Amino acid sequence: MRDNPELHFTREEYNARLRHIWAAMQARQIDLLLLSDPCNLYYASGYDAWSFYVPQCLLVEAGNPEPVWIGREMDRRGAYLTSYLASGDIEGYPDDYVQAADRHPMSFVASVIRSRGWEGAAIGIERNSYYLGAGAFEVLDRELPAVTWIDAGNLVNWVRVRKSPAEIAYMRQAARIVERAMGVGIETIRVGIRQCDVAAAIYAALISGTSEFGGQYASSPPLMPSGSRADTPHLSWTDERYAAGSITNFELVAARFRYHVPLARSVSLGSPAEAVRKLERALVAGIDAVLSQLRPGVRADEVEAMWQDAAQTFGVRKKARCGYSIGIAYPPTFGEQTVSLRPGDDTVLEAGMTLHLMPAVWQEGASLAITEPLLVTESGCEALCRFERCLFVRS
C-alpha cells in the first residue's frame, strides 16, 4: 500500500476495508473478487476518475493487501494519481480495445488473470453491477474455462453499509452543501422564471459548496418536476416558466469525496390546496415518527412500518419503498443497493448506517417530496440535514 497524499482516508482505514472484504469473501469461498462497480473500486483502492464508460475492474485477492487495477491504458495515470496501488499493479489495455467490434477489454482482463495465476480460482463477480455487462461476462466465461464463477452480489456494498467516523465527516460536509443548494432553489424559484435558470442556480450551489469545501459532480442530476409534471417521479427541469399555483418537488443530492447526501423539499407557488396540506402533514408525521423511534436493533421493515403507521392517520399510504442506504455513489444512482425500507427487508440497523428516508408520494393532483438523510447513532438516529421540514410557499 503506497502512501499518496491524494487519498481521502488513512492507510489504516483502507486496510480495515480490505480486511472486511476478505472476511466476506471467505464466508462465500471466493478466492478473488473482480469488482466492476466504480463505487467499490473507489472504496477499496481510492481510484476515482470518470473512466467507467469503458470496462475496468479491481481484482482483490483474499488476504492480499495489494489489489490489481485493470483499465484503459490512458487511465493508468489516473489510477496512479488517485489510489494507493503500486505502479506494477496498474494494468492498461491498448486503446484499440475500446468499443471495438473485433476485440473486448475483458479478453485483456482474462489474460491478466491467467498471467497472475488465477485461472483456476473461485472468482466472485458483481453480476448485477451496472458496469458488468452481459457481453463482458460472456467473454470472461469463455476465456477462463477453469474458473469457478461465484455471484458475489453486493458483497462490498454490504461492507460499505456501516460508515466510519471519517466517512460520516464527509457526509456531514455533503449535508451542508445540499442544505445550501436547497436554500438557493427555494429562494430562486418564482412565478415567471425559467425552470432551467433555477436548475442552473442549484447546480452552482451544489458544486461551489461552502467557503470551506467544494462539491463534486453527483451520481444524479437535480430532479425537479413542476406543475403537471410534479405527479411524475424521475423528471428533471424544462425551459418552461414556473406557473402560479404550481408545485415543484426538488430532489437534490450533493457529493463530497463521492459521499452523497440527498434532500427533497416541495415548493408551492401560491397557496396549496387542502389535500396538499394534508399530504404534507402525513409526510412530516411519518418522518417525525421515524426520527423518534429508529435506533440500533430496529429492522428496516419496522422503520417502514413506523412511517406508514404515522402517515396512515392522515389517510396516506406509500406503495414504493420508503428509503434506502446511502453513501459512495457514481452514476446512475446514489442508492447503495443494500438496505431498503420496505416490507420483507429484515436488515437489523446498526450505528453508523446512513439512510435516505424517502417518503415522497406521487399521485394525481397531490404529489410532494419531503425527505431526510439519516444517520443511525449509538442511541437513536439523527437527521444529517438541518432544513425546515415542510412544504414551502412562495409567490
Added chain:
Amino acid sequence: MRDNPELHFTREEYNARLRHIWAAMQARQIDLLLLSDPCNLYYASGYDAWSFYVPQCLLVEAGNPEPVWIGREMDRRGAYLTSYLASGDIEGYPDDYVQAADRHPMSFVASVIRSRGWEGAAIGIERNSYYLGAGAFEVLDRELPAVTWIDAGNLVNWVRVRKSPAEIAYMRQAARIVERAMGVGIETIRVGIRQCDVAAAIYAALISGTSEFGGQYASSPPLMPSGSRADTPHLSWTDERYAAGSITNFELVAARFRYHVPLARSVSLGSPAEAVRKLERALVAGIDAVLSQLRPGVRADEVEAMWQDAAQTFGVRKKARCGYSIGIAYPPTFGEQTVSLRPGDDTVLEAGMTLHLMPAVWQEGASLAITEPLLVTESGCEALCRFERCLFVRS
C-alpha cells in the same frame, strides 16, 4: 402512435426511425429487439426520465409501429408523459422487484414476453449496453428457454449515426450552449480562484443555456484537470486554487433534448512553455487538416490519418483514437459507440454524421485538449462550434 405535445420530433420522424430499425433487424433475422440503452429507448419512443438505474427496456417488433415499454411501476407515468406509446403498451413491475435479493425485474420482462406470444422468437439484445447487466441477461435466458438470442450489438446506435435536419437543429442549439459555457470558464478562471467555483460557473452556463433555450443535464460532468493533474485524462475539479503557471484542460459538453455537443479548450495561467506552444500548433494543424479534407466518402481511418499527418510535422503523434460519433447521450458517456477515428475503422462517412474530433494529448509536462464537434455536410464538413481554436492565456 399517440400524439403527444411533449415529443421533440414529428410522428413522421419516429415512423422513419422505426422503419430503419426494422430494416436492420430483418438483415440480422431478429423478430423482436429488446433495447436496454436509454439512448435507444429515447430515440425509438421519446421516453426520457432518470429511471435507468433500475432495469427497463423497450420491445420493438419488426414491422409493428407500437413498441412496448417495461419498467418500474412508478415510472409508467413518465413513460406516458414523454413518449408516443399507448397506455396499454406501458408495463410496470411492482416496487418489490427493485434491488431485491429474491426476485429480478427481468422475470417480469420475461412474463411480458411470454404473455405477448414472443416466447419462441429470435430476440436481439444489446449485449454490450451499459444497462444490460450480466445478471439481467442470465434471468432472461433461464426464463425464456425457447428464445433464440441474437447479439444485436449497437444496431440502433448505427441507425442513429446519420442525423436528420431536426436532430442537427438541436445539436446546433447544444453547440451554442457549450460555446457559452466555455466562454464562462475561460473568463472565470484566474490564479487564486477555487477550481470548484469555476466548475460552478460552467455548470450554471451549461444548464441556463441561452435566452432562447435551456440546457439539460449531460451524460458527463465537466472534466477540467489542472496543473499536475492536467497530464491525466478523465479527472474533474478539486477545491484547490488555481496556481500561476498551470495549464487547465476544459472538456465540456452541453445537452439539448438529449443531443450532446462537446468542446474542449486549454487555458494557461501565465505564459506557456515552448513545448506547449508546439503541441498547440500540432493540435490545431491537425484540426485544420481534417476540416479542409473531410467530406462524404472518406473513411474514418482516413480522417485519423489526416490529423496524424498534420500533427506529425510538429513531432506529435496521438496513441488513442482521434474522435468518435456523437448524438443522443445519457450517463456514462456521450460517445455513440459506433464510428471511431482510428486505424482499422473503415466506416465510410456520410452527410449528416456528427463527430467529435478529439485530438487531446496527455503526456508528462505538456498536455492540451483542443477539440471540435463536426458535422459532415453534402460537400465537406463544418465545425458545429465557433470558438477560437487555440490555447488561451490568462493570468
